[in-house]
Amino acid sequence: MTNIAFIGLGIMGSPMAVHLAKAGHQVAGYNRSPERTAPLVAAGGRAASSIADAVDGAEVVCVMVPDSPHVQEVLTGEDGVFATAAPGTLVIDFSSIRPDVTAQLAATAGEQGFRLLDAPVSGGEAGAVNSALSIMVGGDAADFEAAKPVFDVVGKTIVHVGASGSGQTVKAANQLIVAANIQALAEAVVFLEAYGVDTKAALEVLGGGLAGSKVLDQKKENMLSRSFDPGFRIELHHKDLGIVTSAAREAGVVVPLGALVAQLMASAKASGDGGLDHSALLRGVERLSGVPTSSTNGSEN
Template sequence: MSTIAFIGLGIMGSPMAVHLANAGHTVLGYNRSPEKARPLVEAGGIAAASIAEAVAGADVVAIMVPDSPDVAQVLTADDGVFANARPGTLIIDFSSIRPDVTVELAGEAKEKGFRFLDAPVSGGEAGAINAALSIMVGGAREDFDAAAEVFEAVGKTVVLVGPSGSGQTVKAANQLIVAANIQALAEAIVFLEAYGVDTQAALEVLGGGLAGSAVLNQKAAKMLGREFAPGFRIDLHHKDLGIVTSAAREAGVVIPLGALVGQLMTSARANGDGSLDHSGLFRGVTRLSGTE
């Protein structure tokens, strides 16, 4: 069993850290809001007072924070990972950030004697709670193999997709597909409701055919119930679509649907929906349809 420092105990990080503690690892968790460490402590983990304290004796440092600047801060600050962890420590960044930033940070980590994997996840809050996340990993094969026990505790589908930055590139593609599916589902439900169809029955039969998807299974009930407590916030998905549209432009490829859904995410935030679950894109469709 390993000693693991887990930085970032939010909606996703908290259940992941708990699973690692339940698997028998020694887990020291740090979050800027100390109360977020309570579930980990109840599972037998330890609440650290700082990143430096959490990482000082760790074999593995896991990071799950919102955005590229947050990851850079966790790694490079005076009280951060690079300055306080032992050389040879394996760093696993579960956050979803820009691929180019990941490549830069991985290079800096290597220069300082650390091992680094970018390992963004998909599956949302439900996947984190059920230890059923899909994890797309970028980095060296030997580091991927060394992280097996960590990945097994939190994920179900774990794949090494290429060198550093590859995990983030695949996650960007994932977020494009998910956003497009959520928008299409929202439009379909508004369309069905306009015709007075038994929407629940309609979604049942749609789910059994080619229109079926994990998005339909997990998000339709939120839309039908107009209940958008965050599992994955619109603010974060907006950030991710910015990553994929920017990366696509740099690669010289065209993603018109991604650009459109990105604008719809921007509209949702402008209308005050940024803190809602990304299924809250439904509210944008009702606004445009005059049925809000």
Template sequence: MTTVAFLGLGIMGAPMARHLVNAGFDVAGYNRTFAKTEALVQAGGQAAETVADAVRDADVVAVMVPDSPDVRQVLAGENGVFENAKPGTLIIDFSSIRPDVTRELADQARELGLRLLDAPVSGGQAGAENAALSIMVGGDADDFAAAAPVFEAVGKTIVHVGPSGAGQTVKAANQLIVAGNIQLLAEAVAFVEAYGVDTEAALKVLGGGLAGSKVLEQKGANMLGRSFTPGFRIELHHKDLGIVTSAAREAGVVVPLGAVVAQLMASAVANGDGGLDHSALLRGVLRLSGRDLEVSSGEEN
């Protein structure tokens, strides 16, 4: 039985770790807030009090934490993975971070006799809960093949996209597309509401045509009901768009629409919406339009 250390048991990491238990892996979970290990223990996993305790005997170390500094600390920081993992350990970083940081950490891992894959995911909380995530993987092809059983336990669409950092680059592109779709959906909702249209009916017919998308399917109801409990927080998407705009500048690529959405995301954070689901970009559209942020029946024109 392969032993997996899972570091980071938040909205995404917790269900992923449970799926690994259900797939037959021996899983030890670590989270800075220890209470978040309880669900994993109830599912048949184990709780570790430190990163070192979790990874010391692990064959695979899975990481799912918020940002580049968090990954750097967990892997290369004092009492982290690099100090405590046994040689040959396969590290799978499911976090979404900067491609350059991934490449740097992969080089450090290689020097220590460890293997690192960057494997950011898409699909949000629903994808994590249903083991239906899309996983874009960067790193060595042999390591990708070795990680297949882990990926298959938590994901549905699993693709090796290139060397170290490639997974993070593709994830950045994913977040650019998703952010643009959410912003335009928010604008469409505000638009039809302003004309007194049956918004639920409107989204139903829009979803059946070329305007249909996973974003509309998964986020439309949130906007209609003004229900913004996070699957994926605005503050994290704000971070991801920072990665996009920075990396695009380094590559000499222009992302004009992406830059605008990045500013709207920053505005949402500045207005206190960072902890809400990214579908709450609707609130920014309503603010700019001088509309009520609560559910409105619209007005006849």
């Protein structure tokens, strides 16, 4: 049993913290919206009133917040983790942020006596709820081994991919692949519907061939029913594709498809779809095709 602080109890963080509590760990959760702690408390965890309260006595601190500035605030803020946790604490950042920011934070952590792993996850809300996340981990190998009992509770595919920042780099590549797959699936759905094909049957057979993918398996129902309740919001994927294109430019490599999908994701956000699931890229294809745009409940606008 480990004393764990979990900071950030959103769509992904909440079920992850709940799983840790149900596995027998002592979990104190903190979220800026206090009502988000309710599922953790119901699972036997504790609602913390602040970051300092959450990390009091913690051996491991888990962070799951939206973007680089949020992670920086949580870790290096005046009342953040580095200012209030005990030196030697293992910090696991499950957030998806810029690799260069992670490298800077890891250096700061080392200077202040902390151990930091970047451990972004893939699998969306379903993966978090089912403890089936893919976790790509950057940082010291010994720290990775120390964190394995935590990773094993919330994830299924857990791989140490290199030094600090490597996890974030792999996550950026993941987000490029996922976005391209969702866009292709959205275009295929609109194409099939234009010809009056039984789209559900078509996706079933496509899923059994080379066109099959986890994206098709997990997102086809969203597109068929036009239900875009967020498992992973467009605004967050937009942020991630910004990381991809910026990092690619810094590395001197080209990602032409990535750049295109980044623009399509930006268009979806600008059109007011930022709070919807990224499967709502389908609505962008409909707009470009001049067909009625599906609402989030299956009707048309």
